[in-house]
Amino acid sequence: MLVAAAVCPAPPLLVPEVAAGAAAELADARTACSDALAVLAASRPDRLIVVGAADEDHRGRYPQGARGSFRGFGVEADVRLGEGEEGPRPLPTSLAVGAWLLRHARWGAAPVEGLGVGEPLEPERCLQAGRDLAAGEERLALLVMGDGSACRTVKAPGYLDERSAAFDAAAARALGTADTAALAALDAGLAQELKAAGRAPWQVLAGAAESAGLDGRLLYEDAPYGVGYFVAAWS
Template identity: 45%
Template structure:
Protein backbone atom coordinates (compact mmCIF):
# COMPACT_ATOMS: atom_id res chain seq x y z
CA UNK A 1 0.00 0.00 0.00
CA UNK A 2 1.08 3.56 -0.68
CA UNK A 3 1.49 5.35 2.64
CA UNK A 4 2.79 8.68 1.31
CA UNK A 5 3.93 10.41 -1.86
CA UNK A 6 6.38 13.27 -2.31
CA UNK A 7 6.53 15.38 -5.46
CA UNK A 8 9.81 17.10 -6.36
CA UNK A 9 11.18 18.75 -9.51
CA UNK A 10 14.44 17.68 -11.15
CA UNK A 11 16.39 20.65 -12.51
CA UNK A 12 20.11 19.87 -12.96
CA UNK A 13 20.91 22.68 -10.51
CA UNK A 14 19.73 20.45 -7.68
CA UNK A 15 23.04 18.65 -8.25
CA UNK A 16 25.22 20.87 -6.08
CA UNK A 17 28.37 20.52 -8.19
CA UNK A 18 26.58 22.23 -11.08
CA UNK A 19 25.70 25.42 -9.21
CA UNK A 20 29.16 26.96 -8.81
CA UNK A 21 30.15 29.06 -5.82
CA UNK A 22 26.64 30.43 -5.30
CA UNK A 23 24.09 27.73 -4.55
CA UNK A 24 21.16 29.24 -6.43
CA UNK A 25 18.99 26.17 -5.85
CA UNK A 26 19.45 26.03 -2.08
CA UNK A 27 15.84 26.93 -1.12
CA UNK A 28 14.45 24.40 -3.58
CA UNK A 29 16.83 21.68 -2.39
CA UNK A 30 15.86 22.39 1.21
CA UNK A 31 12.19 22.05 0.33
CA UNK A 32 12.87 18.72 -1.39
CA UNK A 33 14.76 17.44 1.64
CA UNK A 34 11.84 18.45 3.82
CA UNK A 35 9.38 16.58 1.61
CA UNK A 36 11.58 13.49 1.73
CA UNK A 37 11.69 13.73 5.52
CA UNK A 38 7.89 13.68 5.54
CA UNK A 39 7.88 10.76 3.11
CA UNK A 40 10.23 8.63 5.20
CA UNK A 41 8.42 9.77 8.34
CA UNK A 42 5.42 7.76 7.12
CA UNK A 43 7.53 4.64 7.76
CA UNK A 44 7.53 3.04 4.30
CA UNK A 45 9.29 -0.26 3.72
CA UNK A 46 10.45 0.86 0.28
CA UNK A 47 10.72 4.02 -1.79
CA UNK A 48 9.49 3.79 -5.38
CA UNK A 49 10.72 6.62 -7.59
CA UNK A 50 8.86 7.59 -10.77
CA UNK A 51 10.34 10.17 -13.14
CA UNK A 52 9.94 11.17 -16.74
CA UNK A 53 12.41 9.97 -19.36
CA UNK A 54 12.62 8.97 -23.00
CA UNK A 55 11.12 5.55 -22.35
CA UNK A 56 9.24 3.63 -19.67
CA UNK A 57 11.61 1.25 -17.91
CA UNK A 58 12.86 -0.06 -14.59
CA UNK A 59 16.40 1.01 -13.68
CA UNK A 60 19.12 -0.28 -11.42
CA UNK A 61 21.43 2.13 -9.65
CA UNK A 62 23.68 3.82 -12.19
CA UNK A 63 25.75 7.03 -12.31
CA UNK A 64 23.99 10.35 -11.86
CA UNK A 65 24.30 12.22 -15.20
CA UNK A 66 26.40 15.11 -13.87
CA UNK A 67 28.80 15.30 -16.81
CA UNK A 68 25.98 15.46 -19.33
CA UNK A 69 24.84 18.72 -17.75
CA UNK A 70 28.21 20.45 -17.59
CA UNK A 71 29.76 18.92 -14.49
CA UNK A 72 33.27 17.54 -14.14
CA UNK A 73 34.37 13.99 -13.48
CA UNK A 74 34.30 10.76 -15.41
CA UNK A 75 32.32 10.72 -18.62
CA UNK A 76 29.42 8.29 -18.65
CA UNK A 77 27.65 7.19 -21.81
CA UNK A 78 24.01 8.36 -21.76
CA UNK A 79 22.73 4.79 -21.90
CA UNK A 80 24.81 3.92 -18.81
CA UNK A 81 23.62 6.83 -16.64
CA UNK A 82 20.29 7.36 -14.95
CA UNK A 83 17.77 9.65 -16.66
CA UNK A 84 18.01 13.14 -15.18
CA UNK A 85 14.79 12.79 -13.17
CA UNK A 86 15.94 9.57 -11.51
CA UNK A 87 19.50 10.84 -11.07
CA UNK A 88 18.29 13.90 -9.17
CA UNK A 89 16.00 11.68 -7.09
CA UNK A 90 18.86 9.34 -6.27
CA UNK A 91 21.01 12.29 -5.18
CA UNK A 92 18.24 13.80 -3.03
CA UNK A 93 17.65 10.48 -1.32
CA UNK A 94 21.36 10.05 -0.61
CA UNK A 95 21.64 13.60 0.75
CA UNK A 96 18.64 12.93 2.99
CA UNK A 97 20.28 9.84 4.47
CA UNK A 98 17.65 7.44 3.16
CA UNK A 99 18.68 3.83 3.80
CA UNK A 100 15.47 2.18 2.58
CA UNK A 101 15.38 -0.04 -0.51
CA UNK A 102 14.82 2.15 -3.58
CA UNK A 103 13.07 1.13 -6.80
CA UNK A 104 13.71 3.37 -9.81
CA UNK A 105 11.12 3.55 -12.60
CA UNK A 106 10.98 5.91 -15.55
CA UNK A 107 7.85 6.77 -17.50
CA UNK A 108 8.02 8.00 -21.07
CA UNK A 109 7.36 11.72 -21.39
CA UNK A 110 4.77 10.96 -24.08
CA UNK A 111 3.12 8.06 -22.22
CA UNK A 112 -0.63 7.82 -22.64
CA UNK A 113 -3.39 6.31 -20.53
CA UNK A 114 -2.69 2.59 -21.02
CA UNK A 115 1.03 2.90 -20.34
CA UNK A 116 0.42 5.05 -17.28
CA UNK A 117 -2.20 2.63 -15.96
CA UNK A 118 0.15 -0.33 -16.38
CA UNK A 119 2.92 1.39 -14.43
CA UNK A 120 0.52 2.52 -11.71
CA UNK A 121 -0.85 -1.00 -11.44
CA UNK A 122 2.63 -2.30 -10.67
CA UNK A 123 3.02 0.17 -7.82
CA UNK A 124 -0.40 0.08 -6.14
CA UNK A 125 -1.79 -2.80 -4.11
CA UNK A 126 1.43 -4.14 -2.68
CA UNK A 127 1.54 -5.73 0.76
CA UNK A 128 4.57 -3.68 1.77
CA UNK A 129 4.35 -0.02 2.73
CA UNK A 130 5.39 2.11 -0.25
CA UNK A 131 6.70 5.66 -0.20
CA UNK A 132 6.26 7.12 -3.69
CA UNK A 133 8.71 9.79 -4.87
CA UNK A 134 7.46 11.50 -8.03
CA UNK A 135 9.85 13.68 -10.01
CA UNK A 136 8.54 16.30 -12.40
CA UNK A 137 8.89 19.92 -13.50
CA UNK A 138 6.05 22.16 -14.57
CA UNK A 139 6.09 24.30 -17.70
CA UNK A 140 9.41 25.63 -18.97
CA UNK A 141 7.66 28.47 -20.81
CA UNK A 142 6.83 30.93 -18.02
CA UNK A 143 9.03 33.90 -19.05
CA UNK A 144 10.81 35.39 -22.02
CA UNK A 145 14.08 33.98 -20.65
CA UNK A 146 12.69 30.51 -19.95
CA UNK A 147 14.08 27.53 -21.89
CA UNK A 148 11.00 27.52 -24.15
CA UNK A 149 10.38 31.27 -24.03
CA UNK A 150 7.02 32.66 -22.95
CA UNK A 151 3.72 30.94 -23.56
CA UNK A 152 0.81 32.50 -21.67
CA UNK A 153 -0.98 29.13 -21.50
CA UNK A 154 1.69 27.90 -19.08
CA UNK A 155 0.22 29.80 -16.16
CA UNK A 156 -3.21 28.20 -16.27
CA UNK A 157 -1.70 24.75 -16.79
CA UNK A 158 0.66 25.12 -13.82
CA UNK A 159 -2.12 26.58 -11.68
CA UNK A 160 -4.17 23.45 -12.33
CA UNK A 161 -1.29 21.25 -11.22
CA UNK A 162 -0.64 23.40 -8.14
CA UNK A 163 -4.27 23.18 -7.08
CA UNK A 164 -4.40 19.43 -7.70
CA UNK A 165 -1.28 18.81 -5.63
CA UNK A 166 -2.60 21.11 -2.89
CA UNK A 167 -5.95 19.33 -2.69
CA UNK A 168 -5.01 15.73 -3.53
CA UNK A 169 -7.15 15.95 -6.67
CA UNK A 170 -6.24 12.84 -8.66
CA UNK A 171 -8.91 13.58 -11.27
CA UNK A 172 -7.37 16.93 -12.16
CA UNK A 173 -3.96 15.34 -12.64
CA UNK A 174 -5.43 12.49 -14.68
CA UNK A 175 -7.13 15.06 -16.91
CA UNK A 176 -3.97 16.94 -17.90
CA UNK A 177 -3.71 17.21 -21.68
CA UNK A 178 -0.55 15.37 -22.83
CA UNK A 179 -0.33 17.31 -26.09
CA UNK A 180 -0.60 20.67 -24.35
CA UNK A 181 1.94 19.49 -21.77
CA UNK A 182 4.37 18.74 -24.59
CA UNK A 183 3.84 22.15 -26.15
CA UNK A 184 4.46 23.80 -22.78
CA UNK A 185 7.58 21.70 -22.12
CA UNK A 186 6.11 20.14 -18.97
CA UNK A 187 8.43 17.35 -17.81
CA UNK A 188 6.22 16.07 -15.00
CA UNK A 189 2.89 15.33 -16.66
CA UNK A 190 3.26 11.56 -17.08
CA UNK A 191 4.86 11.01 -13.66
CA UNK A 192 2.12 12.99 -11.91
CA UNK A 193 -0.49 10.93 -13.72
CA UNK A 194 1.17 7.69 -12.59
CA UNK A 195 0.90 8.93 -9.01
CA UNK A 196 -2.74 9.88 -9.47
CA UNK A 197 -3.61 6.52 -11.03
CA UNK A 198 -1.77 4.54 -8.34
CA UNK A 199 -3.47 6.44 -5.51
CA UNK A 200 -6.86 5.96 -7.17
CA UNK A 201 -6.23 2.22 -7.40
CA UNK A 202 -5.53 2.13 -3.67
CA UNK A 203 -8.82 3.94 -2.97
CA UNK A 204 -7.48 5.76 0.09
CA UNK A 205 -8.05 9.26 1.42
CA UNK A 206 -5.26 11.79 0.83
CA UNK A 207 -4.06 14.64 2.99
CA UNK A 208 -2.21 16.94 0.61
CA UNK A 209 -0.14 20.10 0.62
CA UNK A 210 2.37 22.05 -1.43
CA UNK A 211 5.62 22.97 0.32
CA UNK A 212 7.25 25.04 -2.43
CA UNK A 213 6.07 26.80 -5.58
CA UNK A 214 8.22 29.14 -7.68
CA UNK A 215 9.60 29.67 -11.17
CA UNK A 216 13.03 31.26 -10.60
CA UNK A 217 14.34 30.34 -14.06
CA UNK A 218 11.08 30.53 -15.98
CA UNK A 219 10.33 26.87 -15.12
CA UNK A 220 7.62 25.96 -12.60
CA UNK A 221 8.96 23.97 -9.65
CA UNK A 222 6.53 22.39 -7.20
CA UNK A 223 7.27 20.40 -4.06
CA UNK A 224 4.35 18.64 -2.41
CA UNK A 225 3.49 15.81 -0.06
CA UNK A 226 0.49 13.50 0.00
CA UNK A 227 -0.12 11.36 3.08
CA UNK A 228 -2.36 8.43 2.23
CA UNK A 229 -4.81 6.52 4.39
CA UNK A 230 -6.59 7.28 7.65
Protein backbone atom coordinates (compact mmCIF):
# COMPACT_ATOMS: atom_id res chain seq x y z
CA MET A 1 0.00 0.00 0.00
CA LEU A 2 1.20 3.48 -0.81
CA VAL A 3 1.90 5.56 2.30
CA ALA A 4 3.70 8.58 0.81
CA ALA A 5 5.03 10.06 -2.40
CA ALA A 6 7.37 12.84 -3.43
CA VAL A 7 7.23 14.44 -6.87
CA CYS A 8 10.40 16.14 -8.11
CA PRO A 9 11.64 17.52 -11.43
CA ALA A 10 14.28 15.53 -13.27
CA PRO A 11 16.67 17.93 -15.02
CA PRO A 12 20.37 17.02 -14.70
CA LEU A 13 20.89 20.69 -13.76
CA LEU A 14 19.58 19.80 -10.30
CA VAL A 15 22.99 18.21 -9.77
CA PRO A 16 25.36 21.07 -8.86
CA GLU A 17 28.33 19.45 -10.60
CA VAL A 18 26.36 19.41 -13.85
CA ALA A 19 24.97 22.93 -13.41
CA ALA A 20 28.42 24.32 -12.50
CA GLY A 21 28.17 28.13 -12.44
CA ALA A 22 24.38 28.02 -12.77
CA ALA A 23 23.91 25.77 -9.72
CA ALA A 24 22.39 28.56 -7.62
CA GLU A 25 19.51 28.98 -10.10
CA LEU A 26 17.86 25.76 -8.89
CA ALA A 27 18.79 26.05 -5.22
CA ASP A 28 15.16 26.57 -4.18
CA ALA A 29 14.10 23.50 -6.17
CA ARG A 30 16.78 21.38 -4.44
CA THR A 31 15.61 22.60 -1.05
CA ALA A 32 12.01 21.73 -1.89
CA CYS A 33 13.09 18.27 -3.06
CA SER A 34 14.88 17.72 0.25
CA ASP A 35 11.72 18.73 2.11
CA ALA A 36 9.64 16.30 0.03
CA LEU A 37 12.11 13.47 0.73
CA ALA A 38 11.84 14.22 4.44
CA VAL A 39 8.11 13.53 4.16
CA LEU A 40 8.91 10.16 2.59
CA ALA A 41 11.33 9.27 5.38
CA ALA A 42 8.80 10.28 8.02
CA SER A 43 6.28 7.83 6.53
CA ARG A 44 8.57 4.91 7.54
CA PRO A 45 8.19 2.93 4.30
CA ASP A 46 9.30 -0.65 3.86
CA ARG A 47 10.40 0.08 0.30
CA LEU A 48 11.00 3.11 -1.93
CA ILE A 49 10.63 3.01 -5.70
CA VAL A 50 11.98 5.83 -7.86
CA VAL A 51 9.80 6.28 -10.97
CA GLY A 52 10.94 8.30 -13.97
CA ALA A 53 10.71 8.67 -17.74
CA ALA A 54 12.96 6.43 -19.81
CA ASP A 55 13.68 5.75 -23.45
CA GLU A 56 13.11 2.36 -25.03
CA ASP A 57 16.49 0.97 -23.95
CA HIS A 58 16.02 1.96 -20.30
CA ARG A 59 12.43 1.01 -19.52
CA GLY A 60 11.54 -1.44 -16.77
CA ARG A 61 12.70 -2.27 -13.26
CA TYR A 62 16.07 -1.48 -11.66
CA PRO A 63 17.33 -3.27 -8.56
CA GLN A 64 18.86 -1.68 -5.52
CA GLY A 65 22.48 -0.86 -6.32
CA ALA A 66 21.82 0.05 -9.97
CA ARG A 67 24.30 2.67 -11.11
CA GLY A 68 23.81 5.87 -13.07
CA SER A 69 26.18 8.48 -14.41
CA PHE A 70 26.29 12.11 -15.52
CA ARG A 71 29.34 11.56 -17.72
CA GLY A 72 27.19 12.26 -20.77
CA PHE A 73 26.87 15.82 -19.45
CA GLY A 74 30.61 16.26 -19.14
CA VAL A 75 30.80 15.46 -15.42
CA GLU A 76 32.57 12.46 -13.91
CA ALA A 77 29.89 11.86 -11.30
CA ASP A 78 28.29 8.48 -10.62
CA VAL A 79 25.28 7.62 -8.43
CA ARG A 80 23.63 4.44 -7.21
CA LEU A 81 20.20 3.39 -5.99
CA GLY A 82 21.35 2.48 -2.50
CA GLU A 83 23.68 -0.39 -1.73
CA GLY A 84 23.74 -3.64 -3.68
CA GLU A 85 25.02 -5.25 -6.84
CA GLU A 86 25.44 -2.84 -9.71
CA GLY A 87 22.92 -4.43 -12.11
CA PRO A 88 23.14 -5.16 -15.83
CA ARG A 89 22.36 -1.70 -17.24
CA PRO A 90 22.76 1.95 -16.27
CA LEU A 91 19.95 4.09 -14.91
CA PRO A 92 18.11 6.46 -17.24
CA THR A 93 18.80 10.12 -16.54
CA SER A 94 15.56 10.69 -14.60
CA LEU A 95 16.38 7.89 -12.17
CA ALA A 96 20.00 9.02 -11.91
CA VAL A 97 18.79 12.47 -10.81
CA GLY A 98 16.51 10.75 -8.30
CA ALA A 99 19.46 8.72 -7.01
CA TRP A 100 21.45 11.93 -6.59
CA LEU A 101 18.60 13.53 -4.61
CA LEU A 102 18.49 10.50 -2.32
CA ARG A 103 22.23 10.61 -1.78
CA HIS A 104 22.06 14.36 -1.13
CA ALA A 105 19.33 13.72 1.47
CA ARG A 106 21.36 10.86 3.00
CA TRP A 107 18.44 8.49 2.43
CA GLY A 108 18.54 5.43 4.63
CA ALA A 109 14.91 4.91 5.55
CA ALA A 110 14.21 1.92 3.28
CA PRO A 111 15.61 -0.16 0.39
CA VAL A 112 15.45 1.59 -2.99
CA GLU A 113 14.50 0.30 -6.43
CA GLY A 114 13.79 2.02 -9.74
CA LEU A 115 11.21 1.94 -12.52
CA GLY A 116 11.79 3.51 -15.92
CA VAL A 117 8.53 4.35 -17.73
CA GLY A 118 8.30 4.99 -21.46
CA GLU A 119 6.92 8.43 -22.21
CA PRO A 120 4.51 7.13 -24.89
CA LEU A 121 2.95 4.60 -22.47
CA GLU A 122 -0.84 4.86 -22.58
CA PRO A 123 -2.53 6.38 -19.51
CA GLU A 124 -4.40 3.20 -18.57
CA ARG A 125 -1.19 1.17 -18.66
CA CYS A 126 0.51 3.78 -16.49
CA LEU A 127 -2.35 3.62 -14.01
CA GLN A 128 -2.23 -0.17 -13.94
CA ALA A 129 1.54 -0.12 -13.38
CA GLY A 130 0.94 2.08 -10.35
CA ARG A 131 -1.79 -0.20 -9.03
CA ASP A 132 0.55 -3.16 -9.37
CA LEU A 133 3.29 -1.36 -7.45
CA ALA A 134 0.95 -0.53 -4.57
CA ALA A 135 -0.63 -3.98 -4.33
CA GLY A 136 0.20 -5.82 -1.13
CA GLU A 137 0.58 -4.96 2.52
CA GLU A 138 4.11 -3.55 2.61
CA ARG A 139 4.43 0.19 3.18
CA LEU A 140 5.47 1.67 -0.16
CA ALA A 141 6.80 5.15 -0.90
CA LEU A 142 7.36 6.60 -4.38
CA LEU A 143 9.81 9.22 -5.57
CA VAL A 144 8.34 10.35 -8.88
CA MET A 145 10.68 12.19 -11.22
CA GLY A 146 9.22 14.23 -14.06
CA ASP A 147 8.98 17.64 -15.70
CA GLY A 148 6.08 19.60 -17.08
CA SER A 149 5.89 21.27 -20.46
CA ALA A 150 9.15 22.22 -22.17
CA CYS A 151 7.40 24.89 -24.24
CA ARG A 152 6.85 27.74 -21.82
CA THR A 153 8.99 30.41 -23.58
CA VAL A 154 10.59 31.06 -26.93
CA LYS A 155 13.93 29.94 -25.44
CA ALA A 156 12.50 26.69 -24.10
CA PRO A 157 13.69 23.37 -25.56
CA GLY A 158 10.39 23.03 -27.42
CA TYR A 159 9.99 26.75 -28.23
CA LEU A 160 6.79 28.54 -27.13
CA ASP A 161 3.46 26.75 -27.24
CA GLU A 162 0.60 28.79 -25.79
CA ARG A 163 -1.11 25.62 -24.54
CA SER A 164 1.77 24.87 -22.20
CA ALA A 165 0.85 27.25 -19.36
CA ALA A 166 -2.63 25.77 -19.00
CA PHE A 167 -1.26 22.21 -19.11
CA ASP A 168 1.28 22.98 -16.39
CA ALA A 169 -1.31 24.79 -14.26
CA ALA A 170 -3.57 21.72 -14.38
CA ALA A 171 -0.67 19.43 -13.49
CA ALA A 172 0.39 21.68 -10.61
CA ARG A 173 -3.15 21.72 -9.19
CA ALA A 174 -3.41 17.95 -9.40
CA LEU A 175 0.02 17.37 -7.84
CA GLY A 176 -0.62 19.91 -5.10
CA THR A 177 -3.93 18.38 -4.07
CA ALA A 178 -3.15 14.68 -4.67
CA ASP A 179 -5.95 14.63 -7.24
CA THR A 180 -5.45 11.22 -8.83
CA ALA A 181 -8.42 11.60 -11.18
CA ALA A 182 -7.02 14.85 -12.59
CA LEU A 183 -3.61 13.27 -13.11
CA ALA A 184 -5.19 10.28 -14.81
CA ALA A 185 -7.06 12.66 -17.13
CA LEU A 186 -3.93 14.41 -18.44
CA ASP A 187 -3.91 14.16 -22.23
CA ALA A 188 -1.04 11.91 -23.32
CA GLY A 189 -1.02 13.28 -26.86
CA LEU A 190 -0.90 16.89 -25.71
CA ALA A 191 1.78 16.05 -23.16
CA GLN A 192 3.94 14.55 -25.89
CA GLU A 193 3.46 17.61 -28.11
CA LEU A 194 4.47 19.84 -25.18
CA LYS A 195 7.45 17.58 -24.33
CA ALA A 196 6.10 17.05 -20.80
CA ALA A 197 8.24 14.12 -19.64
CA GLY A 198 6.42 13.86 -16.31
CA ARG A 199 3.05 12.75 -17.68
CA ALA A 200 3.65 8.99 -17.61
CA PRO A 201 5.40 8.89 -14.19
CA TRP A 202 2.67 11.10 -12.71
CA GLN A 203 0.02 8.72 -13.99
CA VAL A 204 1.88 5.77 -12.45
CA LEU A 205 1.62 7.71 -9.18
CA ALA A 206 -2.09 8.28 -9.80
CA GLY A 207 -2.67 4.54 -10.15
CA ALA A 208 -0.67 3.73 -7.03
CA ALA A 209 -2.53 6.35 -4.97
CA GLU A 210 -6.10 5.72 -6.18
CA SER A 211 -7.29 4.26 -2.89
CA ALA A 212 -4.55 5.53 -0.58
CA GLY A 213 -6.39 8.62 0.67
CA LEU A 214 -3.27 10.81 0.68
CA ASP A 215 -3.17 14.60 1.03
CA GLY A 216 -0.91 16.67 -1.19
CA ARG A 217 1.13 19.85 -0.86
CA LEU A 218 2.82 21.75 -3.68
CA LEU A 219 6.23 22.83 -2.37
CA TYR A 220 7.68 24.41 -5.50
CA GLU A 221 6.45 25.59 -8.90
CA ASP A 222 8.49 27.47 -11.49
CA ALA A 223 9.50 27.37 -15.15
CA PRO A 224 13.22 28.19 -15.35
CA TYR A 225 14.65 27.62 -18.81
CA GLY A 226 11.06 27.48 -20.12
CA VAL A 227 10.35 24.07 -18.55
CA GLY A 228 7.70 23.47 -15.89
CA TYR A 229 9.20 22.14 -12.65
CA PHE A 230 7.09 21.03 -9.69
CA VAL A 231 7.85 19.58 -6.26
CA ALA A 232 5.03 18.03 -4.26
CA ALA A 233 4.69 15.86 -1.18
CA TRP A 234 1.85 13.40 -0.62
CA SER A 235 1.27 11.78 2.76
